[in-house]
Amino acid sequence: MSSTAPTEIPTPLIPLLSLLSSAFLTLQSLFHRIPGSPIIVRYIKSSYQDDPYRSLLEVLLLAFAVRTLLQRRTGGEAEGKSFIKLTAKEIDELVDDWQPVALVEEPNELDAMILPTVPTIYGPNGIKVKTSPTGKSLLNMVTPNWTGLVENERLKQVAVETLHSYGVGTCGPAGFYGYIDVHMDFEQELANFIGTESSITYAQGFAAVSSCIPAFAKRGDIIVADRGCNFAIQKGLQISRSTIRWFAHGDMADLEKVLQSVERDLKRKGGKLTKKFIVAEGIFENDGMLLDLPKVMELKKKFKYRLMLDETYSIGMVGAHGKGLTEYYGVPAAEVDMIFGSMASSFGTGGGFCAGSSVVCSHQRINSSASVFSASLPALLTTTSSTALSILLTTPTLFTTLQSNVLTFRAQLSKLEAVPSVPPTSSPRPSLPVLPSSASSTESIPIGAQTPNKDAIIQIPSHPSSALMYIFLLNPPSTVEEEEALLQDVVDEVQTNGSILITRARRLRGQETFEPEPSLKVCVSAAMGKKDVEKAGQALRAALVKFCSSE
Amino acid sequence: MGKSSRRSTATSSTTPSITPSARSAFFNSKSTPSPSVSEQKSARTSLINVLSRPRPTSAVSHLFAVSNEGFSPFDDDFDLSDQSTISSYASSISSTRHPSAEDVAQLYKDYLDKPFVNIKSTFKHSEFGHDNNPNWRWTSQWNPDEPIHPMVEIQPPYYVLLTTYISYLMFIVLGHIRDFFGKRFVPAHYAHLMSHNGYAALNSDFDSFYTRRLKKRIDDIFSRPVTGVAGRSIVVYDRYSNDEQDTFQYTGGKTRALNVSSYNYLGFASSSGGCADAVEVAIKRYGISSAGFRLDASTLDLHQQTEKLVARFVGAEAAMVISQGFATNSTTIPALVGKGCLVISDELNHASIRFGVRLSGASIRMFKHNDMKSLEKLLRECISQGQPRTHRPWKKILIIVEGLYSMEGSLVNLPQLIELRRRYKFYLYVDEAHSIGAIGPNGRGVCDYFGIDSREVDVLMGTFTKSFGAAGGYIAGSKELIDRLRVRSHAMCYAESMSPAVLTQIIASMGSIMGIAPPLASPAEEESDSVSIVSRHAVYGPAPASSLPTWLTLPTTLLNGTEGRERLRRLAFNSRYLSSGLRKLGFIVYGHRDSPIIPLLVFSPGKMPYFSQMMLKRIGVEKTPIVVVVVAYPATPLISSRVRFCLSASHTKNDIDMLLRACDEIADVLDLRYGKQTMTVDEVIASAEELVAANF
Incomplete structure (x- = not known):
């Protein structure tokens, strides 16, 4: 082992090293001229002595801080793993090639059925409405108006007073x-x-x-x-x-x-x-x-x-x-x-x-x-x-009237129901008409079997005290489209023959978490006359029998 | 010169006159002429001034003419001509032409003894100020010489940034110290932040820290309860707190203050007048609710009429209305885009847009606020890279921007966006919540302002809360789009329909901005205006009379569009005047000068409560209280806390003068002139018209 080896420096490196050392010295003297620099030096030295890991951590932190500061806020995935570097020309070509789909796609059959069947109310909304400027008035069983407040005169008066104080x-x-x-x-x-x-x-x-x-x-x-x-x-x-x-x-x-x-x-x-x-x-x-x-x-x-x-x-x-x-x-x-x-x-x-x-x-x-x-x-x-x-x-009588109207209406339909007497609270039901998966099991309801009803064509899962009712078909046609069309026939029928406005339940198919089954929606109000409700129930029953019972 | 004194076609029959203050203003401006300003002005006169102001030769001669002819010292209505003031005493003072010192003292004493508490204002113009000086008008229109968005934002001095950061640091440290001791000594106060009895805390300690420890300290400047109409002035309930703003006690007193906070751009929030009368008729006719979902049976004829009018107003084929502005975005965007689609959104977009995009399931990327270069770069990257990982091409790209940003006052760079749209084939969704009715020579929003065909924008969204004094929002676009959205938008299927009262307010206010053709009566002295409704661009022409419900009657000035046009031009003048004035006074003001939203940067959080309180508690002769909105993090970036003024056509020039003076006073106390002051407040007020006309 040569004794000179540790100090031996290859000759070509000598000027480079001397340059480096002189540069280092200049930097050092410059650094010393900064006020407070000895404190920093002392701090670094002592901290290194006491805890070298801390110094390392501090350097890393500093590097991280610099990196964070330099990072773009809205940059996003540009540096991601799957990012492919492309030349400007390639990008131009890709931009030219790219064809977006239309902003809105053509409506499917179900969606196309919605708008033409939405009624327009001419004049105020309420219990009796007109769906054409000159047409006859219909009993509105679609809007939530449980206690008839929609047409309340006192509310109108208060509204006008408020308008003239608050705009x-x-x-x-x-x-x-x-x-x-x-x-x-x-x-x-x-x-x-x-x-x-x-x-x-x-x-x-x-x-x-x-x-x-x-x-x-x-x-x-x-x-x-x-x-x-x-x-x-x-x-x-x-x-x-x-x-x-x-x-x-x-x-x-x-x-x-x-x-x-x-x-x-x-x-x-x-x-x-x-x-x-x-x-x-x-x-x-x-x-x-x-x-x-x-x-x-x-x-x-x-x-x-x-x-x-x-x-x-x-x-x-x-x-x-x-x-x-x-x-x-x-x-x-x-x-x-x-x-x-x-x-x-x-x-x-x-x-x-x-x-x-x-x-x-x-x-x-x-x-x-x-x-x-x-x-x-x-x-x-x-x-x-x-x-x-x-x-x-x-006016608590509003609610007793409402309940009696609901019962009157339900009574008219009970003959068509699979389970005519719905228990007072919604007990666990084996069939859940809201969910598509349960639709097939509808026919095999054990409860239905207990109270056989040969004429049953509908099911109303709504609670007997609920003025909001949904009517589901017990034996629906095979496709949702057919079912909706059938229900629309019922809606049209009660409108022309019974002067009653009801609607298919409107859904946002394709956007719902669980796709609901098609159904009819009926709202009963305390402001409706008992006779009207009874007649409405009869008309709806007749329409349901007419369109849905013939298998 | 007699022509020049023609009345403003607005409302009153008072003789136009020039006030002493305005006259002195004129003399001031004459003694210190600004050559650059007048030069620029003459250049601009050729283009836009012709449209915006009926001045025969120059402002100078005009003012003389008016003052000689119209200034009648014994005219009782003299004070109402252009300086109808808000508070009782101030208005009485100005009606006394030469009030003696005792008079002033007595009036002031009366005021202090009996502050104005009545909701029903017995004073004129508390909701809408009367201002008939035709020179104080402007047309909001794009001037290509002015940059749409400043490339570099004005930065405050470093010491301001530093002290701001330090104050936040102090708030945070103090807050944690208080939390530490508070939890140990008064745990009852922290019950809702700690888990108890097996229930996890309802509000996370960490999440609510900012609210509890920073916002709460200055809570009395937020959410002040009010009463009455949010018009030119508003009545604020006086309150105080004995428990560090945990709860507030009401003194029972109320203060009527100048309202530069509400989004009442065109002053249609009012409890009387043509629109309110129309709404009254509608309530009696239709009731207050159309009850239920639009797709069930709650589509009234009134909805369809409103939608047709809205479509016409914005220059689109079709439109639909939704009962809440927030929901308009949050329920429509998910109906437009979904998985495999990309939404590119401005980083400062409104919360409702972010809500909607999150619901949609589309991918989202953001670009730097209003930076078209950053957007183009992002577009190139997104289109060329395709969807993440799979690199499949995006189904569609929707760019969502706002027309006018509610916290920044900046206008979208629409001309460039439209250019990018041609190249990159994205769909453009412009949220005009604030710009509709407030921007553009016809008030039709940013498309009108930039002179761009609104059909270049795929989806136009806006709200009725602001300029129209109503509620709710709209989506407008091609018929195909709207028909599709009607059956796919969540709000159409599952949210309540719009109330007939609100619909009527929309029809009445929108109709009066557009003007109804044929006019039932010829507008009074219409020849003064070169922008009569007939000569307007065809797209933005008057609405046919058939578009109004047959039972709806409007006063002639609303019907022929005079009132609407005057309001647009007053708003444009007010906005430009305040924005320019504040800049000249040395404030840092963000946004475009044509924007009625004017954010004044305060930076330091400690100055916010003082600013708000000093504005509200301005006590002194002719010092009407002013309510302002202060906004801080998280609505803005941490350091740029700001005061946000929202101007209205209901403000008179006097109101703006007063606001400028108030800001000027407070600036000295709070050290708010972060920029360079180039004019004194008197100079600014004196040269209002020059400032408005100038480019800078």
């Missing part, structure tokens, strides 16, 4: 001087009416529901939802990005099973306690079934879930004063964590709301998109809603 629009969201005193008053009145601590109004019922849910449920939270939930809830769930577990529509046993399995999963995984919600509707928009609230409350408490209850249809329809499902079952509304609703369907005015504790409501004022980023509800829709509340509170 129409509020010209801004609640945060930007759009929160008017009438909103404050109504929110308190509504909370008192339902029996919660507080409430918050929205400019639209649909937006209220779909925006309230994601205001609370976030990624990582657990939502157990009824499969029959309406579209607004489906969209809210989608936005929330929470883990969603479905339970069979109205099936409390299945709900319990799902809750147990979630609990098992959580136990197995361990980890942090997450928010858990049960989402359901009071009266389901898709089929008029009534939620077994006491059972849900029991399960919710047992498994420590919060309940989001959409009472868009039940408020203003069921309960002695129309306070909804909580009044119907005598469950304290304050125990339900969030109650959603719509003034449009409940009080014949407009807008939506969420009722709950003051924590729940004030959270939404800042965190619910449809509340923060949307103009507040027009004053005249708010004051009329207030008036509607007082009308409902002082």
Whole structure:
């Protein structure tokens, strides 16, 4: 081993090294001239001595900070693995070649059937409507007008008064001087009416529901939802990005099973306690079934879930004063964590709301998109809603009339039903007409077998106290298109022969989480005469028999 | 010169007159002429001024003519001509031509003793100011000499940025200290943030930190409850807090303040007048609800009439209306795009757009705000790369932009977007929530402003909340598109239909902007205007009389479009004047000068509450309270907290003067002149017309 080896430097490198060392010295002297530099040097030296890993970490952090700063904010996937580098010419060619599909595709057969069958109402909407400027008036059994508030003269009077103090629009969201005193008053009145601590109004019922849910449920939270939930809830769930577990529509046993399995999963995984919600509707928009609230409350408490209850249809329809499902079952509304609703369907005015504790409501004022980023509800829709509340509170006869009208109507159809006497609460049903998968099992209903009804051609899953009814065919044609066409024939028939306006249930096929079966939608109102309701029932029965019984 | 004193065709029969302040203003401007301004002005006169102002020779002679002829010291209505003021005392002062010191003191005392509390204003013009000086008008139209969007944004000095960051840091540190001790000593206050009894906390401690610890400290400047119409002025409830803004107590008092916060661009929010009367008739005729879903049986004839009128208004084949503005975006976008489609969205797009895109399941990419270069680069990348991983071509690409950005006041660069659209074959969705009715010589939004055929935009979206004083929104486009959306949009199938009262407000206000042909009566002294409704571009012509419901009657000034046009031109003047004035005063102001939304940058979060409170609590003679909107993170980037003024046609020049003075006063106290001040506030007020006409 040569003794000179460690110090030996190849001759060509000597000038380079001397240059390097002189450069280093210059840098060093420059560095020393900076005020405070000795402190930095001392710090680095000592920190290196004490903890070399820390120095390394600091350098890495610095590098990371620089990288983050330099990174483009909106760059996205340009650096991704699958990114292919292309020349400008290639890109030009690709751009030239690319042909987008049309912005809107041609409507399919089902969609094409919708618009021509949508009636136009000439003049005011209400119990009696005209679908042509000169035509005869029809009994409107389509719009939610449970207590006849849509045509209430007192509401009109209040609206005009409000108009002359507040104008129409509020010209801004609640945060930007759009929160008017009438909103404050109504929110308190509504909370008192339902029996919660507080409430918050929205400019639209649909937006209220779909925006309230994601205001609370976030990624990582657990939502157990009824499969029959309406579209607004489906969209809210989608936005929330929470883990969603479905339970069979109205099936409390299945709900319990799902809750147990979630609990098992959580136990197995361990980890942090997450928010858990049960989402359901009071009266389901898709089929008029009534939620077994006491059972849900029991399960919710047992498994420590919060309940989001959409009472868009039940408020203003069921309960002695129309306070909804909580009044119907005598469950304290304050125990339900969030109650959603719509003034449009409940009080014949407009807008939506969420009722709950003051924590729940004030959270939404800042965190619910449809509340923060949307103009507040027009004053005249708010004051009329207030008036509607007082009308409902002082006229409980409205609800007895409504119930008797519903019974009258159902009685006319019961001969055609597979299960003529529907139990008072929606007990677990083996068949779920809302869901396509259950359609085939419809024929083999055990309950139907218990009370054989040879003439049965329809099934009405709606609860007997629900003024919102859906009529499903028991033996539908093989395709959805044929079924819809058949139902449309029924609709047309009752319109021409019975002067009654009903409709096929409108669906957003292709966009629904679970495709509902075609059905007919019928709404009964307390403002309808008993005779009219009876006649309507007869007319509908005749039409159903005419079109659907001939196999 | 008699011609020049012709009345504004607006509303009143008062004699046009020039106020002492405006006269002194004129003298000021004469003594300090700005050569560059006048040069630019003459260049512009040839193009647009002809359309925008009926001035015979020059502003100078015109003012003289008016002042000589119209200024009548004994005219009782003198004060109403162009400076109808808001608060009681101020209005009384200006009607006394030479108020003695005692008078002023007495009036002021009266004011302080008995603040204005009545909802029903007994004073004239509390909802809509009367301003009949024809020089204070402008036409909102694209001037190719002015950049649509500034390439470089004005930056504040570094010390401002630094102190802003430091104050946020302090807020955060203090907040955490308070949380730390609070949770241990007053756990009751934190109950909703901690899990209890097996329930996880409803609000995450971390997520709500900003709200609890930063927003709450200044909560009294947000969500102030109001009453009455959000017009030129608004009545705010007085409140105070004893528990660090946890709850508010109401004193029972109310303050009427100048409203530069509501989106009442054309001043159609009003409780009386032609539109309100029409709505009253509609309520009596139709009730207040059309109850139910549009596709069931809640499509009224009124809906169809409104939709036809809207389509005509925006220059599209067809339109549909939806009962909420937010829902218009959030329920329509998912009906347009889905899996395999790409949405390219401006990074500052509204929450409703993001909501809708998230529901749609389409891929989303964002481009830098209003930066067409960044957009083109992104387009080239997206089209050439195709879908991620599979590299299959995108089914379609939808670019979503806003016409006028509500937090920035910036206008979309539509001309360039249209050019890009031809090359890259994407579909264009323009959200005109703020621009419709507020921008363009005919008020038809950005297409009108830039002179672009609105059929070049595939989907036109807008709202009625703002310029039309109503509620809800619309989607307009080809008939094929709208027919498809009617059966696919969530709102059409599952959301409540629009109330007849709201529909009528839309028809009445929109009809009066368009003018109804044939006019039932010839407009008063119409010859003064070179932009009579007849000569307008055919697309934006008056609506046929058949487009109004037969039972609807409107006053003549609304019917013939005079009122609507005046409002458009007043709004354009006000916007340009305030925006230019604030710039000259040395503020950093974002956005386009034609935008009625004018964000004034405050930066430091600590200055926000002071700004808002000092504006509201302006006490002193002729110091009317002003309500302003302050916006901070998360609605804006962390550092650029701002005050946002939304102007209206209901504001008079006097109101803007007052606002400028108020800002000027506050700027000295709060050190807000981050830019370079080039004019004093008196100079700005004096040369209002020159500032508006100038390019800069």
